[in-house]
Amino acid sequence: MRLLDTSSYTLTEFAGEDIPPYAILSHTWGEGEVLFHDIQNGTAQSKQGFGKLVGCCQKAFEDGFKWVWIDTCCIDKTSSAELSEAINSMYQWHKDSIICYAYLEDVTDVLRTPGAGSNHFTESRWFTRGWTLQELIAPRTVEFYTSNWLEIGTKRSFIVQIEIITGIPARILHGEEVSTCNVAQRMSWASERQTTRREDMAYCLMGLFQINMPLLYGEGDEAFVRLQEQILKQEEDYSIFAWTLQENRPQDLTGCLASSPYQTKHVADVDATRPVKRILRQPDVPGYEKQEL
Structure with a gap:
């Protein structure tokens, strides 16, 4: 330092x-x-x-x-x-x-x-x-x-x-400790914030989730997807899937993970402990091909 x-x-x-x-x-x-x-x-x-x-x-x-x-x-x-x-x-x-x-x-x-x-x-x-x-x-x-x-x-x-x-x-x-708040809540705190570089919207959140990962400037929104993949590897908190599409942007639906914190804007109060009776397929997350919620 x-x-x-x-x-x-x-x-x-x-x-x-x-x-x-x-x-x-x-x-x-x-x-x-x-x-x-x-x-x-x-x-x-x-x-x-x-x-x-x-x-x-x-x-x-x-x-x-x-x-x-x-x-x-x-x-x-x-x-x-x-x-x-x-x-x-x-x-x-x-x-x-x-x-x-x-x-x-x-x-x-x-x-x-x-x-x-x-x-x-x-x-x-x-x-x-x-x-x-x-x-x-x-x-x-x-x-x-x-x-x-x-x-x-x-x-x-x-x-x-x-x-x-x-x-x-x-x-x-x-x-x-921020860990007393579920993933969706922590994500929502950044939903109306901005960074000059798109990748930094993921990198600026790493500390909130105790994530350490390499920086790859040029990857765009993929950085935020990578962040969520790392979170899933260390936290069994399915509130991470509680996000919504932005209006008039259906192209953002690229998988079961959000493409930006903005998509978590309206999910701050989601209860991560509440059971969801369905099977969720997660094709974009290695090691999470099928998970019962």
Whole structure:
């Protein structure tokens, strides 16, 4: 794991028990983010995203942290092996962080007071992105900040609003293990979120299901099918089959597995323990040719 020094803005690698306490940044990517090679080459200050990096480091330093993890610059994305390892580890890295700073670039200081501010807070783009789902759930503590790094509130203080807009039960936001929710429920939390690359709608969910699998950019929706196949290998939870076709898209019916989380939008309350008296054939899932539900 590579961490950024909050004073010198230099990177250091750590492993295992040598990993020090660290803060972590959750944000949505914008233009001119500071990347790994910018830190290494000394060009970080010329990037548009440098101000966000400095703000995060200053906040972490004020809170007593020497180290912070920021996805834009702490991963060398030119290395496919490193990128794959990082994405497979990301949920755990967020869970192990002492605090997560959620930076809402589209929430302004003038709207940060309770009332008007809380409404604008819930409309932030941050709540619509695939990767920020695990960044909301995994860390024990999440603090929300405006574009000028003024604190809006915490995951706990906004728990009612967050439950309403995300569909994530308050008990999960309070720290209960996500495994207490069935597969359909967990899938539904991502049903209205988006990622820039189609494959990332699967990859951003791996941590919610404790799945580790290789990244194959270019496979499109097949990534989400692969994710479900891996889930079936480790969980006997048939709520995974409770999905619906999108309107006017019958071409999405390619088997018994959904092609995207959007198809789980209306199945959050399905009961995975309720018996279904029929035989379900699963031709697309190796090892599951016939299964009685």
